Amino acid sequence: MPPVSAFQAAYISIEVLIALVSVPGNVLVIWAVRVNQALRDATFCFIASLAVADVAVGALVIPLAILINIGPQTYFHTCLMVACPVLILTQSSILALLAIAVDRYLRVKIPLRYKTVVTPRRAAVAIAGCWILSLVVGLTPMFGWNNLGAVQRAWAANGSAGEPVIKCEFEKVISMEYMVYFNFFVWVLPPLLLMALVYLEVFYLIRKPSLLTYIAIFLTHGNSAMNPIVYAFRIQKFRVTFLKIWNDHFRCQPAPPVDEGPPEERPDD
Template sequence: MSSEAPGIGTWSYTVNMAFEIPIAVAAILGNLLVMFAVYKNRHLRSVTNSFIVSLAVADFLVGLVGIPFALITNANVSMDRYLCLFLNSFIVVLTQISIFSLLAIAVDRYFAVVSPLKYRRIANTKRALCVIAVTWVAAFAVGLVPVMGWHLEPDDNSCNFVTIIDMKYMVYFNFFGFVLPPLIIMLFIYIKIFNVVRQQIKQISKTVVAANDDEMARHLSMLTVKEGKAARALAIVIILFAICWLPVHFLNTISLFCKNLHIPYVLLLMAIILSHANSAMNPLIYAYSNREFRRTFKKIIASCAVCKYLKSKGWTLGLTTSMEFTEASVTALPVRNNVLNRTTLLIPTTPMITQKQNSSPNGIRAIENQTLVSMV
């Protein structure tokens, strides 16, 4: 990765777009789903999920603006120098937001497991929002350093990452200063968490044997296993982040210390695509590892896709589904009872879908083909 313009060819750029565009779409839709799920389901509005939403916003912005910015700069188009600096620096900002959010999640889980009583007393949404604000401000301060002056001076007006961003900044300041240390800290935090969970399980077993209380044993075991599963899922998020982002930083480091070694720009593009793909992975992890996220995702997708399709086919929902995902708010439907010659109320316990029919001469709509649709 030299200071010369990489000169990416048309074929390479086309392949790059073929990978980047689906990743961008997946990152946008998946992380929108995460944000919408936390907004609509009050059971997901926890302190930890506040940091997860912060991470989802950063990943959403990667798909919405980060990847388009990368495609623009890879095209070697001519533009203003400071605009070029901002486009290339903004993806660094989003990376730092992700790292700081993951670090905040790790610290949050550490105190939740190690000092659960103290954690429940001091952890609240207001403090979480303050931490999130600090992480975003710090990320912008770190990522926009090239705009403030630490950058290269290209020979022409063409805009490309390696011709305007100084690799000394990327390696010494960004990687060694604000990427690698947080990842190492998170590694030790999760090792500590898993050790504490293991010790707690052993202690619970001893307590149960001494007290001979099956109910207490079941309760304590459920709490410990729940925290352990949450920590394991979030550890997977961090591991995938490291797998996806370390290759591009390793290539930057090699290019800085081995100046005579030519690294093909196509290899760098592959590492960049892998780093961008990380933004589309986290929603899949949440859906796989968290039952509440999975259940909420299913309901949102069903309400957004199935219901619109049924509506386009002439079907209407017979009730309004509560977006709090706790129960369905039922709309009573007047149904003509031909036997008793009176109108009664049909109140289903699950969403009912009725097909529109022409009104009967006496003004009462006949409701036929009543179909119960499970929202689970």
């Protein structure tokens, strides 16, 4: 095992601290969903799936990342098996976050039909799909998209035989073409952009009053405009008094006194 530098020691300390905070907090989330029946709907299933991924990140990915950072001497495929779980669980966290974003969008977009559209069964299928897709993406280097060819050529050039022994580092076993063109541009960046768009739409739907709200406001305010026509203008006394006000104050032509008439007068039907 190579010696650990001061920078690596700081890095390891921070990673260990993150793991110590991440694991108990996410275990508590899973425990709460497990013991409380009220937390069994689709939304909390997605949150529990994210918590499972985050527990695995703290308990497995961080120790493996520390190991890769130290760079021990290992066989090529041993190092590759150490690197792939990092890819799998990182991808599962991203897809779980996307699933939660879509779930919240549907809850706001179709609140009346949400329970019938997003059922626990469909949520379970979506969660399983996210994990299967994460396994496929993360295990792709194990199926051949890796740096084995370049490492073998360098190993053979040194006159060595058998499986190459290397300093276990992420970039030595994982192809950068895979990381950039397949992993990042296909399975990391698009979900993150889609999440941003979904949350912008959720914010827009929450902030923007619906058309029905505007209609209700117009009807309420319009009622105030129609009340004089519906009630006052249908009563003859009001009509005569309005005419007197018009003549006295706007046309400057005094009108004869208004006949008060009997107090029981009703609106004309």
